[in-house]
Amino acid sequence: MNDAVVPVLQASQLVKCYEEGPNELEVLRGVDLTVQKGDILAIIGASGSGKSTLLNLLGGLDFATRGKVMIAGNDLSTLNDRGTGRLRNRYLGFVYQFHHLLPEFTALENVAMPLLIRGDKPAECQAKAAALLEKVGLGHRQRHKPSALSGGERQRVAIARALVTEPALVMADEPTGNLDERTAEQVQALMLELNESLDTAFMIVTHDREFAARCPQQYELHDGLLNRL
Ligand SMILES: Nc1ncnc2c1ncn2[C@@H]1O[C@H](COP(=O)(O)OP(=O)(O)OP(=O)(O)O)[C@@H](O)[C@H]1O
Numbered sequence: 001m002n003d004a005v006v007p008v009l010q011a012s013q014l015v016k017c018y019e020e021g022p023n024e025l026e027v028l029r030g031v032d033l034t035v036q037k038g039d040i041l042a043i044i045g046a047s048g049s050g051k052s053t054l055l056n057l058l059g060g061l062d063f064a065t066r067g068k069v070m071i072a073g074n075d076l077s078t079l080n081d082r083g084t085g086r087l088r089n090r091y092l093g094f095v096y097q098f099h100h101l102l103p104e105f106t107a108l109e110n111v112a113m114p115l116l117i118r119g120d121k122p123a124e125c126q127a128k129a130a131a132l133l134e135k136v137g138l139g140h141r142q143r144h145k146p147s148a149l150s151g152g153e154r155q156r157v158a159i160a161r162a163l164v165t166e167p168a169l170v171m172a173d174e175p176t177g178n179l180d181e182r183t184a185e186q187v188q189a190l191m192l193e194l195n196e197s198l199d200t201a202f203m204i205v206t207h208d209r210e211f212a213a214r215c216p217q218q219y220e221l222h223d224g225l226l227n228r229l
Pocket residue numbers: 018019025027045046047048049050051052053054
């Protein structure tokens with residue numbers, strides 16, 4: 001298949017039920033979504049509407065009860081853990097509300113880590129990590145550990161780490177939920193700018209309706225279904 005026309009991500013008729021004792025909680029009731037290269041989309045929804053559940057399914061961290069997730073043309077349900085891990089490493093990057101940086105490592109080491117783990121040459125990993133830190137405006141903070149960085153700086157490092165493997169799609173779950181308004185705006189602007197300059201697709205779960213409105217595509221998860229706004 002030609003990579004240029006295969007969607008980065010395609011979900012069809014995703015259903016997710018959780019067992020709740022004798023009852024079943026149907027959180028997703030048939031979600032369809034297609035993400036193409038370079039898309040940027042925001043997903044909003046009330047607390048408990050299933051946003052994290054959806055991201056977990058799309059990112060291969062959990063299994064759907066029914067339905068299909070394709071990442072770059074690969075059906076997740078046909079892969080074992082190792083295959084899913086490889087696919088995630090090759091095509092996806094993740095950013096969370098809390099940065100999840102490793103406290104004992106510097107910003108540079110944190111960003112280089114995904115490349116080191118997959119076995120790239122250390123010098124190349126460092127060079128790529130340094131270039132990305134420069135791109136997110138933290139060239140001068142490479143040697144700092146997370147404890148010596150501000151909240152916004154840590155989140156920038158987390159974004160650089162998500163991008164270092166050159167993923168086709170970054171999935172971000174409330175990436176600015178833990179930041180003050182001004183810092184949140186800067187981090188939001190950074191993601192929009194990186195989307196333009198790198199052509200990386202971004203899927204951003206957010207409570208921030210103003211930010212969602214600045215994303216070209218907006219979806220709302222409501223009553224188990226994902227609707228384009
Ligand atoms: N492992 C689980 N077992 C049972 N129920 C679950 C599980 N995970 C989530 N749920 C339930 O599924 C629903 C959706 O949860 P989810 O965390 O996906 O919502 P959310 O939209 O991300 O919420 P928030 O905005 O508050 O983070 C909630 O009612 C939650 O209690």
